[in-house]
Amino acid sequence: MSGSKSGLLILLFILFLVNIKILVSRIYIIIPSAIALVILVFLIFKSRMGGKFDIEKIDRFKFLMVFLEETKDWTVMDFLFGAERITALSLESCKKLSFYKELFSYENDGSCYSVIFHSYILRVIYDHGILIFLFMLLFVHKLIALSGFSRKNSFAVIGIALINGLSVSSFNSVYFIAGLSFFLIMDRKIKEKNKHMTI
Incomplete structure (x- = not known):
């Protein structure tokens, strides 16, 4: 919520670790969601850097x-x-x-x-x-x-x-x-x- 870059990475790490079994069993849903999350993280990084990565x-x-x-x-x-x-x-x-x-x-x-x-x-x-x-x-x-x-x-x-x-x-x-x-x-x-x- 604070926009912390390390905080975002920690959140992704915990979400992956806690839901790893679900992630493996529903990989067809997870891959698009993961791509969306990566894009979101990229956009946050970009916004924190003045609009250009x-x-x-x-x-x-x-x-x-x-x-x-x-x-x-x-x-x-x-x-x-x-x-x-x-x-x-x-x-x-x-x-x-x-x-x-x-x-x-x-x-x-x-x-x-x-x-x-x-x-x-x-x-x-x-x-x-x-x-x-x-x-x-x-x-x-x-x-x-x-x-x-x-x-x-x-x-x-x-x-x-x-x-x-x-x-x-x-x-x-x-x-x-x-x-x-x-x-x-x-x-x-x-x-x-x-x-x-x-x-």
Whole structure:
């Protein structure tokens, strides 16, 4: 409803995940509906970009290009463990993202850090590496599994976080933590209530 691009992707992901069996059994209806949804999403993207769709004008695309430029000389170990702690981006990259001046260093010397990527996924990989990123996904999965949820539930929660991770917050958001905590607590209360009713 807010017009958020990541919000639209999350909605499509959840609708697909919840209705996957229906989608498979009614594929002849779903394909035209999916095409209509894709067109709708495209039109919303287009309207958010001033009436003309240009992928190079999408800020997330610009962040990705700068990230790829910053990591073009990385080794396998760099990707696994990330950059050295508190590593500033090159001045050239900072200049390319100068439209986000409020995210530049407080030193006011034109320097900037990974926070300017906006995308949580890019920030984690740049600062901490793929191993820490995968560990974080595994930790959330185990937490959900130990609380009695199915793999489908875990996939849904992690999927939402990853799609949101294309934007700013994702796992780093207090709203994600609060939502996940509420989700787990409510399920536990329902299980306890059902257990007492059975007894």
